[in-house]
Amino acid sequence: MAEAPFGLLAELTHRCPLQCGYCSNPVELVRRNAELDTESWRRVFDQARSLGALQVHLSGGEPLLRPDLPELVAHANSLGCYVNLVTSGVGLSRERLRELASRGVDHVQLSLQDATKAGNDRIAGIKAFDRKVEAAAYIREEGLPLTVNTVLHRQNLDNIAGIIAMAEEMGAERLELANTQYYGWALRNRAVLLPTREQLAVADPIVAAAQERLRGRMEIVYVIADYHEAHPKPCMYGWGARQLTVAPDGDVLPCPAATVISSLQIENVRDSSLHDIWHNSPSFNAFRGYEWMKDPCRSCPRKEIDFGGCRCQAFQLTGDAANTDPVCSLSPDRSTVDLILAKEMAPSEVPAMAMRKMS
Amino acid sequence: MTSVVALDAVPRIRRGVKCTYDQIREAHVVLFPEGVLVLNETAASVVSLCDGVRSVGDIALALGDVYAGVQPEDIAELVARLVERRVVDVDG
Numbered sequence A: 001m002a003e004a005p006f007g008l009l010a011e012l013t014h015r016c017p018l019q020c021g022y023c024s025n026p027v028e029l030v031r032r033n034a035e036l037d038t039e040s041w042r043r044v045f046d047q048a049r050s051l052g053a054l055q056v057h058l059s060g061g062e063p064l065l066r067p068d069l070p071e072l073v074a075h076a077n078s079l080g081c082y083v084n085l086v087t088s089g090v091g092l093s094r095e096r097l098r099e100l101a102s103r104g105v106d107h108v109q110l111s112l113q114d115a116t117k118a119g120n121d122r123i124a125g126i127k128a129f130d131r132k133v134e135a136a137a138y139i140r141e142e143g144l145p146l147t148v149n150t151v152l153h154r155q156n157l158d159n160i161a162g163i164i165a166m167a168e169e170m171g172a173e174r175l176e177l178a179n180t181q182y183y184g185w186a187l188r189n190r191a192v193l194l195p196t197r198e199q200l201a202v203a204d205p206i207v208a209a210a211q212e213r214l215r216g217r218m219e220i221v222y223v224i225a226d227y228h229e230a231h232p233k234p235c236m237y238g239w240g241a242r243q244l245t246v247a248p249d250g251d252v253l254p255c256p257a258a259t260v261i262s263s264l265q266i267e268n269v270r271d272s273s274l275h276d277i278w279h280n281s282p283s284f285n286a287f288r289g290y291e292w293m294k295d296p297c298r299s300c301p302r303k304e305i306d307f308g309g310c311r312c313q314a315f316q317l318t319g320d321a322a323n324t325d326p327v328c329s330l331s332p333d334r335s336t337v338d339l340i341l342a343k344e345m346a347p348s349e350v351p352a353m354a355m356r357k358m359s
Numbered sequence B: 001m002t003s004v005v006a007l008d009a010v011p012r013i014r015r016g017v018k019c020t021y022d023q024i025r026e027a028h029v030v031l032f033p034e035g036v037l038v039l040n041e042t043a044a045s046v047v048s049l050c051d052g053v054r055s056v057g058d059i060a061l062a063l064g065d066v067y068a069g070v071q072p073e074d075i076a077e078l079v080a081r082l083v084e085r086r087v088v089d090v091d092g
Helices: A036-051 A069-076 A094-101 A116-122 A129-141 A157-169 A184-188 A199-211 A274-280 A310-320 A334-344 B041-049 B058-065 B070-083
Strands: A005-011 A055-059 A082-087 A107-111 A145-153 A174-179 A219-223 A245-247 A251-253 B008-013 B019-021 B027-032 B037-039 B090-091
Touching: A005 A036, A036 A069, A036 A245, A036 A274, A055 A069, A069 A082, A069 A094, A082 A219, A094 A129, A094 B058, A107 A129, A116 A129, A116 A219, A129 A145, A145 A157, A157 A199, A157 A274, A157 B008, A310 A334, B008 B058, B008 B070, B027 B041, B041 B058, B041 B070, B070 B090
Parallel strands: A005 A055, A005 A245, A055 A082, A082 A107, A107 A145, A145 A174, A174 A219
Antiparallel strands: A245 A251, B008 B090, B019 B027, B027 B037
16 A cells, blocks of 8 residues: 555635746636535545645645635644645735634745746736735744745746845745746746756855855755756655645645646546545556656666656656656657757747736 | 754754644654654654753753663754754754
């Protein structure tokens, strides 16, 4: 039997006031009338805890758009789970935060799109910057630990020092600087988002110096720009290994992007239990362990480090989710990635960003 | 590199870190933003004594009553690993 998961990513809704063009939600967003109701989410949390999950990440879209959020926080807390609220900060008033804290939120992750108001609001597509600064102050007042999350790309990578300074000013204990991963919305906007080698060469030492300078005060987690790397990321630390995602409509996913693998048969909490889906479903077992691997992964010692990289990326760029992640220098499809870099990193004509919205 | 923790250092559980018992895994666990640590019995005893009052030496002394052969240096090393994982802070 597979080991129990540690975490549940609960995407309570896909509705969001922000329109970031690299959103990790799928391009086909779930509509409000298809969202799970309060009772169903409570049941999902019960099942996740029985299965072994100890962390509940309440995310979206924007989870604050769910009026039942305080009730869901209280329920996850009552099960003994660590409750992490992942928010844009838009709609997080002082009163709202106080209530959520009193119901058992343990930690808040606040997104920040760029170092400045102008940059932030341009990327978010709405005036969100001032709300975020206020939200950070309320979180600090309430004494909750804060992680600031920034997705990095060609449009904001040059402002990395300012982003780090902004997170410090916001009182963050952690800062996640994650280079864009190209699925769904980000894949659509790749030619606007792909950073150049020069940008990364400037940013990397700035991040390293800040990690050193802020040691013990603010931890900086840096997620690599994998198209530019020789080896893939250890995606999800293995398929169906540590975490599961439940989408707003109850679809259960081995990773938040898994809907891009169109050949994958996705299960739903309305039809089966999380226990059954985690342990017995074809989707969760498809790429578990090492048996499914082909060469070069199968005979590669790095398979225990990176698990063959990302299945979604393999599917999107090679058409077969069981192939080696094509960003790997050992992949026979690496040239596909190099071609994309050559074409899209410095396009002669940069297309406009397609902003995230319900179709 | 794991930094060295002195015997008179006073460890405390960091803000936002939750220590609990998981009936499913039948183990003490530490929950924090980055993840979950499943503790063995010794580590669980050490974590429960990281109260911001006792020093590493005090913890070793307290555990010496329960477990034979507890060396203060072993406790210091374990605390250093917990600091590295951002589960505890040390003063002094």
